[in-house]
Amino acid sequence: MKYFSTNKHSRPVSFREAALQGQPDDKGLYFPETIPTLSADFWRDFPEKSKPQIAFEIIKPYIGADIDDATLFQICAETVNFDFPLVKITENIAALELFHGATLAFKDVGARFMSRCLRYFSAKKSEKTIVIVATSGDTGGAVAAGFHQVENVEVVILYPKGKVSTVQELQLTTLGANIVALEVAGNFDDCQALAKQALADEDLKSKVFLTSANSINIARWLPQQFYYFYAFQQWASEMENGKWKMENGENQKPQSKIQNPVICVPSGNFGNLAAGILAHVSGLPCEKFIAATNANDVIPQFLASGEMQTKTSVATLSNAMDVANPSNFVRILEIFGQNYLNLKEKMEAVSVSDETTAETMREVYEKYNYVLDPHGAVGFYALEKYLEANPEKRGFFLETAHPVKFDSVEKIVGTFGETPASVKDLFARQSQKVAIEGNYENLREILLQKV
Numbered sequence: 001m002k003y004f005s006t007n008k009h010s011r012p013v014s015f016r017e018a019a020l021q022g023q024p025d026d027k028g029l030y031f032p033e034t035i036p037t038l039s040a041d042f043w044r045d046f047p048e049k050s051k052p053q054i055a056f057e058i059i060k061p062y063i064g065a066d067i068d069d070a071t072l073f074q075i076c077a078e079t080v081n082f083d084f085p086l087v088k089i090t091e092n093i094a095a096l097e098l099f100h101g102a103t104l105a106f107k108d109v110g111a112r113f114m115s116r117c118l119r120y121f122s123a124k125k126s127e128k129t130i131v132i133v134a135t136s137g138d139t140g141g142a143v144a145a146g147f148h149q150v151e152n153v154e155v156v157i158l159y160p161k162g163k164v165s166t167v168q169e170l171q172l173t174t175l176g177a178n179i180v181a182l183e184v185a186g187n188f189d190d191c192q193a194l195a196k197q198a199l200a201d202e203d204l205k206s207k208v209f210l211t212s213a214n215s216i217n218i219a220r221w222l223p224q225q226f227y228y229f230y231a232f233q234q235w236a237s238e239m240e241n242g243k244w245k246m247e248n249g250e251n252q253k254p255q256s257k258i259q260n261p262v263i264c265v266p267s268g269n270f271g272n273l274a275a276g277i278l279a280h281v282s283g284l285p286c287e288k289f290i291a292a293t294n295a296n297d298v299i300p301q302f303l304a305s306g307e308m309q310t311k312t313s314v315a316t317l318s319n320a321m322d323v324a325n326p327s328n329f330v331r332i333l334e335i336f337g338q339n340y341l342n343l344k345e346k347m348e349a350v351s352v353s354d355e356t357t358a359e360t361m362r363e364v365y366e367k368y369n370y371v372l373d374p375h376g377a378v379g380f381y382a383l384e385k386y387l388e389a390n391p392e393k394r395g396f397f398l399e400t401a402h403p404v405k406f407d408s409v410e411k412i413v414g415t416f417g418e419t420p421a422s423v424k425d426l427f428a429r430q431s432q433k434v435a436i437e438g439n440y441e442n443l444r445e446i447l448l449q450k451v
């Protein structure tokens with residue numbers, strides 16, 4: 001498999017090159033030259049397949065010969081070594097809980113897969129690799145945990161002082177070993193600007209191999225397809241077993257009780273949704289995709305009007321989705337052949353205000369005793385609205401992170417729900433961070449010490 005740049009000005013590269021490089025020189029995004037179709041063999045014993053087996057079969061065509069089969073299977077097994085339960089909340093809505101991994105967010109999947117690919121590729125070269133990543137909260141923790149104690153790789157994380165939650169900061173600062181957490185006096189944009197400056201520093205790059213673990217990296221993006229299949233495996237089995245009432249048979253496939261799910265994805269940079277749509281093109285059954293955004297509504301506006309208007313981002317409760325210009329959206333356009341009408345047929349987009357998000361969190365807790373995090377609440381609400389208008393359908397939304405990661409949840413709902421053991425453990429650990437000003441010289445000095 002080769003990957004081309006969506007800007008078309010860089011040459012096509014292998015998986016290995018695309019994963020190591022992150023972004024093509026022409027500043028496009030890497031995209032696979034063909035989208036594989038899952039074979040009848042894949043589906044025949046799908047209900048019984050293990051998580052690593054599903055992951056391996058999905059990702060194999062994307063990797064080709066760049067990683068041998070035994071190693072690739074091992075990487076898959078390590079990537080998905082936690083649960084992805086589909087939890088029924090109402091008569092027609094379920095939550096796909098993606099928060100049972102190391103840092104309690106879906107980003108663990110992409111980060112674990114990418115770190116293991118980079119470990120494999122760096123073991124074959126003598127140079128040390130420095131991974132630099134700017135984070136507004138969730139990315140940094142997932143990347144840090146994914147790369148923790150990986151030999152030959154150093155990770156430098158930049159996060160904005162006072163702007164990440166209590167649990168997020170502990171996840172960044174308590175690992176130690178090859179992970180350095182830099183607390184930047186500034187905001188997320190300042191962190192990102194610093195990371196970009198380092199990645200463009202030719203003198204530094206002549207001394208050490210420098211890469212970013214940005215969400216646009218294909219090694220983070222492609223594995224996000226896995227859990228859509230885990231969801232469908234549970235969905236189909238629960239339908240077969242009559243857990244979902246089927247009053248209306250119109251949408252059913254002949255000889256099957258399985259009704260395709262509406263899938264709602266709380267979206268910021270649109271990587272998660274783009275992975276779901278990619279999975280669908282490969283064969284994953286899906287009735288409709290709903291992109292749920294917060295007040296940062298460039299995509300809902302685009303779907304309504306056909307015009308992409310750039311805006312500046314606004315701060316919301318679901319802060320991991322405070323993205324003004326979603327970089328992965330170009331991949332979604334690519335999947336639909338840049339055709340706006342094809343896209344509109346398969347996908348809807350909804351913007352949800354902070355007020356509605358908070359109300360949804362309170363209501364879902366009162367009515368169903370389920371604690372949503374603000375991102376999941378955006379997804380729940382968008383799906384609920386869609387199903388009100390389409391009462392014969394059913395669906396699930398992605399619960400992208402555990403509520404305990406967001407300080408606002410306790411204020412709004414009154415509880416975080418059950419606190420995972422890993423969180424209790426965090427508070428007992430030693431926290432270490434280096435405070436830096438927002439100028440590049442500071443960062444450069446720290447990076448040079450790692451060479």
Ligand SMILES: *Cc1c(COP(=O)(O)O)cnc(C)c1O
Pocket residue numbers: 105107138139215266267268269270271272273320321375400401
């Ligand atoms: C990153 C993140 C999102 C947004 O995902 P995208 O792939 O950028 O659309 C949503 N929720 C949480 C909790 C996140 O960390």
